[in-house]
Amino acid sequence: MHQLTYGDIKAATDRTAGRIRPVALARVDPGAIRTARRDPLDDREVEPCEVWLAMEFMQHTGSFKARGAQNFIQAHRDATTLPDAGVTIASGGNAGLACAWAAQQQGVRATVFLPETAPAVKVAKLHGYGAEVRLVGAEYAEALAACDEFAAATGALASHAYDHPLIAAGAGTLLEEIHQQIPGLDTVVVAVGGGGLFTGVATAAQHHGIRTVAVEPENCRALNAAIEAGRPVDVTVDSIAADSLGARRASAMALHAARQDGVHSVLVADDGIVRARQALWDHRRVAVEHGAATALAALTAPDQHADDHDLPTRPASAGRSYRPGSGEKVCVVLCGANTDPSDLVTRPPTH
Incomplete structure (x- = not known):
């Protein structure tokens, strides 16, 4: 197994320079995210946390x-x-x-396999990038098996949604940009599906001494289950965010990254994901997919195990929320916005 290194991420940063859009950051209104309570015996003043949104959906x-x-x-x-x-x-x-976009940029053919449950908006966009689209099975694992067969039969170069060092290293370039823009960043909060984004971000974050909070839907917890079992294991996939976080198992690379110091596992409920997504629309007029809202849901969920982020990660008792400490600088990655916004409720303005 290739264990991702910071050198892999630096190489990816150089390789993709000028080919991707630098991430935009937006600060959350002061006081919008609550800071963890101190021990009653600690009489120091609690400073508000500082929370930023990485608008990677752009x-x-x-x-x-x-x-x-x-x-x-x-x-x-x-x-x-x-x-x-x-x-x-x-x-x-x-x-x-x-993959289809990058292939089009390089003048390369792309054949993409998706579950039959993939949102129509994503299928239409794939056709727009000139890809051949094949819909197979009810979930990702079935589409993957068909893709493997196709690669073996045709000689096509098989990429992967998350379980490849070049894919994970490319994702890690995001943390490099965030680190450059937010001096003194303490924590990055990121949603996890199969673990490509998490692996890259956590590897770069550890290099810079930044904590990583890995957030998953409670019924779509491939990474959390892998940490608990000590190896990648299959999990059931049943979440409103399953279209983007619905991997049946996390990669071995992700499990290795999760065992590093400063990585914390959080599981959030679907209703919290829905609320976080709606809040982004209410306060920012930002329409993200449920997978992106999953990361924010960790900071807006009710307090349950909320103050354990200073303790070593214990997978069997994963947090149900993440409450920043006094004065903590946090960046939440909003990782995608390929969504149908018709279910977002537009409320009248309040005064």
């Missing part, structure tokens, strides 16, 4: 996945290992979009 193709896809194809272009059959990938949607 990236090419609408999600962070463009970073890994660009790094993957550019690396193979540089090594002259791009076959005539092009590239192929299985994806719940966003990784396929990114």
Whole structure:
């Protein structure tokens, strides 16, 4: 197994320079996110936390996945290992979009396999990038099996939605940009599906001494289950965010990254994800997908195990929220916005 290193992320940063959009950051209104309570015996004044949103949904193709896809194809272009059959990938949607976009940028054919449950908006976008789209099965694992068969039969270069070092390293470039823009950053909060974004972000974050909070839907907890079992294991996939976070198992790379110091696992309920997504619309007029709102839901969920972020991670008792400490600087990654906004409620303005 390739264990991702900070050197991999630096190489990806150099390789993708000028080919991806730098992340935009927006500060959350002071006081909007509550700070953890101190011990009653601690009489020091509690300072408000400082929370930033990384608006990565503004990236090419609408999600962070463009970073890994660009790094993957550019690396193979540089090594002259791009076959005539092009590239192929299985994806719940966003990784396929990114692969198709990066392939189009490089003049390469792309064949994308998706579950039949993939949102129509993502399928339409794939066609717009010139990809051949094949819908197979009810969930990601079935689409992946079909993709593997296609690659073996045609010689197409198989990419992966998350379980590839070039993909994860490309995703890690996001943390490099965040670190440069927020001096003294303490914590980055990121949603986890199969673990590509998490692996890259956590690897770069550890290098810079930054805590990583890994957030998953409680019924879509591939990484948390892997930490608990000590190895990647299959989990059931049943969440409103399953279209982008619905991996049946986390990668071995992600599990390795999760075992680093300063990584914390949080599980959030679907209703909290829905509320966080609606809050972004209410206060920012930002329409993100449920997977992106999952990260924010960790900071807006009711206090349950909320003050344990100074303790070592104990997977069997994963937090149900993350409450920043006094004066803590936190960045929440809003990783994608390929969503149908019709279910967002537009409320009258309040005064």
